[in-house]
Amino acid sequence: MTDNDSRTIWELRNHPLVSIRMVNNEIIPYYNHQKFISGLAGNTDKDYFIIKDKNLNIIGSVNIDYSESPYPERGIFINPAFFNNGHAYNSMKEFYEYANSRWGLPGIMTKVKIDNAGSNRLEEKLGALLYEIKDGYNFYNLSF
Numbered sequence: 708m709t710d711n712d713s714r715t716i717w718e719l720r721n722h723p724l725v726s727i728r729m730v731n732n733e734i735i736p737y738y739n740h741q742k743f744i745s746g747l748a749g750n751t752d753k754d755y756f757i758i759k760d761k762n763l764n765i766i767g768s769v770n771i772d773y774s775e776s777p778y779p780e781r782g783i784f785i786n787p788a789f790f791n792n793g794h795a796y797n798s799m800k801e802f803y804e805y806a807n808s809r810w811g812l813p814g815i816m817t818k819v820k821i822d823n824a825g826s827n828r829l830e831e832k833l834g835a836l837l838y839e840i841k842d843g844y845n846f847y848n849l850s851f
């Protein structure tokens with residue numbers, strides 16, 4: 708990831724329309740972001756990806772935590788400038804296809820705040836199954 712990409716991802720992660728939906732919704736200082744990103748190199752439990760379009764606009768970010776169960780946990784945020792254009796749905800369809808066929812991932816679990824209408828609709832549209840409601844979160848899993 709270039710320094711420019713890293714800075715944009717940091718700005719988007721702190722955007723009020725994104726951070727309010729996250730488990731940790733506090734503003735992240737740039738120094739902490741840099742430390743987190745460099746720490747990923749030695750972390751085999753987590754992968755983080757940038758989603759770009761063909762014009763190299765930064766559409767958002769998707770991350771996987773392989774240590775979660777029953778399946779690895781997926782997180783996502785989309786750049787608010789590109790909300791409601793089908794990017795989350797289309798990129799996740801493509802990502803799941805790839806993760807299953809190339810890495811052999813058997814499925815994905817997600818944890819979504821109950822009042823996050825967009826993300827709950829995204830899960831439903833992707834075909835994920837709501838299997839638990841706990842502490843203000845909906846828990847979904849999707850078997851590939």
Ligand SMILES: CC(C)(COP(=O)(O)OP(=O)(O)OC[C@H]1O[C@@H](n2cnc3c(N)ncnc32)[C@H](O)[C@@H]1OP(=O)(O)O)[C@@H](O)C(=O)NCCC(=O)NCCS
Pocket residue numbers: 724725728729782783784785786789790791792793794795796797818819820823824825826828829832
């Ligand atoms: C949730 C999020 C990922 C959706 O991304 P997106 O690219 O705008 O979603 P899509 O355009 O692919 O839409 C997928 C579906 O969700 C619906 N949707 C999206 N945002 C919505 C909203 N705010 N309210 C209700 N429905 C919404 C879309 O209409 C579409 O459903 P439809 O085909 O039935 O109309 C994006 O809003 C986001 O990043 N939010 C902030 C961070 C976040 O919530 N991350 C997930 C944490 S669990």
